[in-house]
Each structure stands twice: as structure tokens, then as C-alpha cells.
Amino acid sequence: MYIAQAYKGLSDSWRYVVGLIAIFFVWQFIxxxxxxxxxxxxxxxxAVLGSGDMGVMADILGANNLLFFMLLTFVIGLIGLFAYVSIVHKQKITQLTTSRKKIDFKRVFFAFGIWALISTAFIFIDITLSPEDYEFNFNLGPFLVLAVIAVLMIPLQTSMEEYYMRGYMMQGLGILAQNRWVPLMVTSFLFGIMHIFNPExxxxxxxxxxxYIGTGFFLGILTLMDEGLELALGFHAANNLTAALLVTADWTAFQTNSLYRDISDPVLGWDVLVPVFVIYPILLYVFSKKYKWSNWKDRLTGDVPSKETFLALNNDNADVPNPS
Known part of the structure; x- marks a missing residue:
């Protein structure tokens, strides 16, 4: 069980309380x-930083420089998270990532590939149907710099969010609540609320x-049903990478030298609801068939065993570090 992997490290409640605060501080402030x-x-x-005006900051630093420094906050946060888990919890990063013996990168790449194809298709369908809403923004030099920054750093940015929310927080809340539905609900809502200050x-x-909340639930369900973060890591990276490379707008969190610029006056419409209520359920069905998921109710809402029960069943007592 993925949540119970926390028992293979030092899983005292205080370590998670301190960790959630300390990691967030490193991520957002340091x-x-x-x-x-x-x-x-x-x-x-x-003053521009306090205003959150991405357009003005992009004018000051340049779009690619701004993107680099924005993504760097997540890279520093990810380093802090891994360091805290290793030093304070004495937990292996593999155990924070998956219930499998090793990280399944085939799952990461499969989720990445399927969502990159779907999201790219949706973007170009919209450009074809509403060409007046877009202007071609391609400039070879800046785009190549963008591509290098995006390919190298966006997977780290999305990994920080996944390891913090669906990894560290989900495991900590799961063993505290001794069930799966509490961490699923809490992390999904918090994931949505975390985006409340986005310019969108x-x-x-x-x-x-x-x-955002619907996406949080989708990623949480992926993690619990598949007993690991791999699918969520791949999906999230594909989502942000295609957005950064293909389309930008003056009102989005990513101001990039992308292929196209959205110049429309945006309104809240079907494009918000269709992914959550149509595309995500279809993807869950595809993943469930490919990876032969079963017992949905227990995996999403069932109990998490006690530490003693888990270690006894898995004969993992020798792997648990000594607090001293």
C-alpha cells in the first residue's frame, strides 16, 4: 500500500507537522x-512582486528569465523536500514515490505521452476553430531558450507539487487518519486552493x-488506485510543459515565448468542465484497463493499517530506521 510506505521511515506525527511547514517555507520563501x-x-x-503582475515582471526580466526564476523556486523546494524526508524521516525517495520496489518510469512516460497528445490536440483544435483568438508568436531564438528551460525544469516544478501534495502530505495524513479518503479529500481541495492566487x-x-480541485481529485485517485505517484508525475509534467510551449496569454501564470499567444477576452466556459467531468473519467477508465485496477472502494476510502500490522504483514521490520 502506497500510504503505508511511510511506516518504512520514521513516521511520528510531529515530523510531518514540522515537515509540512518547513518544506513550504523553503519552497515559497527561500x-x-x-x-x-x-x-x-x-x-x-x-511592488510589482507584491502585485503578482506577471506581465510587468516579464517586461522587467524577460519572459524566459522570469520563467526560469519562477521554476527555480520549485527546484529549491524539491531539494528541501527530499533532504527533509531523507534526514528527518530516514525514508527512501522510492518509498515516497511508489509502493513498488523501484520507480516505474514506464508509467511516468505513458501518462506523459497520453496527456501530451490529448492536450496538444485540444489546443490545436481550438486554434483551428477560433483562429481570431490567437496570434502566431514563434521566434526561433527565444523559443529555443524556452524549450531548454521548460524541458529541464517544468518536470521538476510539477514533481515538487506532486511529491508535496500527493506524496508527503498524502502519506502523512493517511497514517494519521488511518484511512484513505481523508488524505484524498484534503490534498485535492488544498491543491485547488493553492492556485487561488494564480492570475487565471x-x-x-x-x-x-x-x-484545479477536479484535477487534484483526478491526480489523487491516480495515486491511490495505482499505489504510487508515477502516473500523476507524468500527467502533471505533460500538462504544464505543453501549456508553456504552445500557448501563452497576458493573464496566465506562465508568461512564455510560446508558439501562440491567446489574445481573446477569456470567459469561464466548457473548457473548464469538460476535462474534469468527461476527459478525466475516460482517462481513469483507460488507466484502469491498462493496469488492471480493482477494488476501487477500498483503495479510495478504505482503512490504512497500523504500523505494527503493516510491518508484520510485509516482514519489513529490519528496514525501519531507529529513531536514535
């Missing part, structure tokens, strides 16, 4: 220092949170 320094070097005021929310309204 990780943001390079961006602050870069803005100070180019501007006399940090300011532009489209709080209704867009349906998409």
Missing part, C-alpha cells in the same frame, strides 16, 4: 530569494477552481 534578487537588480521597487483566478473568477 526558493523565492533568487527571483527577488533578480527583480531588485532590474528595478528599484519590489483573478481573470476568470473563482469558478476556475472547479478545474
Amino acid at each position: 526558493g523565492g530569494i533568487p527571483l527577488i534578487i533578480a527583480l531588485l537588480a532590474k528595478s528599484d521597487s519590489l 483566478v483573478a481573470k476568470l473568477g473563482y469558478g476556475i477552481l472547479i478545474f
Whole structure:
């Protein structure tokens, strides 16, 4: 069981409480220092940072530089998360990632490939149906720089979110609540709320949170049904990478030198609801058939065994580190 992998490390409640706060601090505050320094070097005021105006920050730093420093906060956060898990919990990163003996990268690449194809298809269908809403934005030099930054760093950015929410937090809440539905509900709602300060929310309204919370539930279900993060890691990376490379807009969190620029006046519409209520259920069906998922109720809402029961059943007592 994926959640019970936490028992293979030091799983005291205080370690998770301190960890959630400490990792978040490293991610959001320590990780943001390079961006602050870069803005100070180019501007006399940090008021733009407080305003969250991505367009103005992109004008100051350049779109590619801004993207680099934004993604760097996640890279620093991921390093902090892995360090805390290894040092304080004495848990292997593999155990934070999956219930399998080793990380299944075939699952990562399968989820990445299927969602990259689907999301790219949706983008180009929309461009074909509404060409007046887009302008061709391709510029070879800046695009190549964008591609290098995006390919190298966006998977790390999305991995930080997955390891923090569907990994560390899900395991910690699961062994605390001794069930699966509490971590599924909490991490899914928190994942949505984490995006509340995105410029998309300011532009489209709080209704867009349906998409973010729905995506959180989808990724949480993937993790619990598949007993690991691999599918969620691949899906999330594909989602953000295709968005960064193909389409940008003045009102999105990613200001990039992408192929196209969305110049429409955005409204909250079907494109928010269709992925959550149509595409995600279809994908869950595809994944369930490929990986032969069963016993949905127990995997999503069932109990998490006690530490003693789990270790006895798995004969893993020798692998558990000594707190001293």
C-alpha cells in the first residue's frame, strides 16, 4: 500500500507537522530569494512582486528569465523536500514515490505521452476553430531558450507539487487518519486552493477552481488506485510543459515565448468542465484497463493499517530506521 510506505521511515506525527511547514517555507520563501534578487537588480521597487503582475515582471526580466526564476523556486523546494524526508524521516525517495520496489518510469512516460497528445490536440483544435483568438508568436531564438528551460525544469516544478501534495502530505495524513479518503479529500481541495492566487483566478473568477480541485481529485485517485505517484508525475509534467510551449496569454501564470499567444477576452466556459467531468473519467477508465485496477472502494476510502500490522504483514521490520 502506497500510504503505508511511510511506516518504512520514521513516521511520528510531529515530523510531518514540522515537515509540512518547513518544506513550504523553503519552497515559497527561500526558493523565492533568487527571483527577488533578480527583480531588485532590474528595478528599484519590489511592488510589482507584491502585485503578482506577471506581465510587468516579464517586461522587467524577460519572459524566459522570469520563467526560469519562477521554476527555480520549485527546484529549491524539491531539494528541501527530499533532504527533509531523507534526514528527518530516514525514508527512501522510492518509498515516497511508489509502493513498488523501484520507480516505474514506464508509467511516468505513458501518462506523459497520453496527456501530451490529448492536450496538444485540444489546443490545436481550438486554434483551428477560433483562429481570431490567437496570434502566431514563434521566434526561433527565444523559443529555443524556452524549450531548454521548460524541458529541464517544468518536470521538476510539477514533481515538487506532486511529491508535496500527493506524496508527503498524502502519506502523512493517511497514517494519521488511518484511512484513505481523508488524505484524498484534503490534498485535492488544498491543491485547488493553492492556485487561488494564480492570475487565471483573478481573470476568470473563482469558478476556475472547479478545474484545479477536479484535477487534484483526478491526480489523487491516480495515486491511490495505482499505489504510487508515477502516473500523476507524468500527467502533471505533460500538462504544464505543453501549456508553456504552445500557448501563452497576458493573464496566465506562465508568461512564455510560446508558439501562440491567446489574445481573446477569456470567459469561464466548457473548457473548464469538460476535462474534469468527461476527459478525466475516460482517462481513469483507460488507466484502469491498462493496469488492471480493482477494488476501487477500498483503495479510495478504505482503512490504512497500523504500523505494527503493516510491518508484520510485509516482514519489513529490519528496514525501519531507529529513531536514535
